[in-house]
Amino acid sequence: MSEILDYVLLLLLAATAIGIVRLRGLIAVVMLSGIYSLLVASLFIVLDAPDVALTEAAVGAGAATILMLGTVALTTREEKRARFRPVSFLVVVVTGLMLIYGTSSLPPFGAEDAPAQVHVGPRYLTEGYEQTGVPNIVTAVLASYRGFDTLGEVVVILSAGVGVLMLLAGRRRAQGEKGQ
């Protein structure tokens, strides 16, 4: 059942991504990207990573949607029709093919002898609960073993938020002066 769920969710994810590329109305695109983020969060839940899913839902479906809507409100609601550029198209196709070729040398998903499974993974699984006291192993890795990493991410997100607030405040002040 879980596998079928994965496939259907991935299918809906691909459909949403195509919809985001095809649609021209930017508010609709923002709505679809919210759906995309909810789908990714569902996939994280199926993969037993509820904390990552919570972050994805809060940042992707919550904060990012509002930031993008703010951008749409400040700029325009319709995407301009882009000119077809053969060179850019070629670069994108070649890069995509190289990436697909690169995945052929990766170990299959969930393989027992994959480097991700034999390096530090077993120690996290066997000693994680005694060392950290966190029942969910993904949470233990995120919040305890990679605590400094997560702290750095929080700093990045905070500075990004402060930057956006400064941009919006600067614009509003300029608008107020123009009004007077």
Added chain:
Amino acid sequence: MFTAAAIGLLVTMATALARAFLGPTIYDRILAVNVFGTKTVLMIAVVGFLTGRPEFLDVALVYALINFIGVIAALKVFKYGYLGSVESNRENGVRE
């Protein structure tokens, strides 16, 4: 029973997604996103029971709490054309 519920939820998600693609008005899309968010909340709860981890219910509750923020923001942008306070918008003149 949970399997049947999951299948039903996936079908509803697909139809909501179709509505989000087709539109035609912005309200259809906003409604589709809201429906999709609700279905995600239910899906997380069903997956939790399906895999024997009912503690996912907490995650579903948090989803339900943050679900409506994006919808309210979208409606506000669509109605007033600006995400700031309505008062400052009136002073500057609402763009329709």
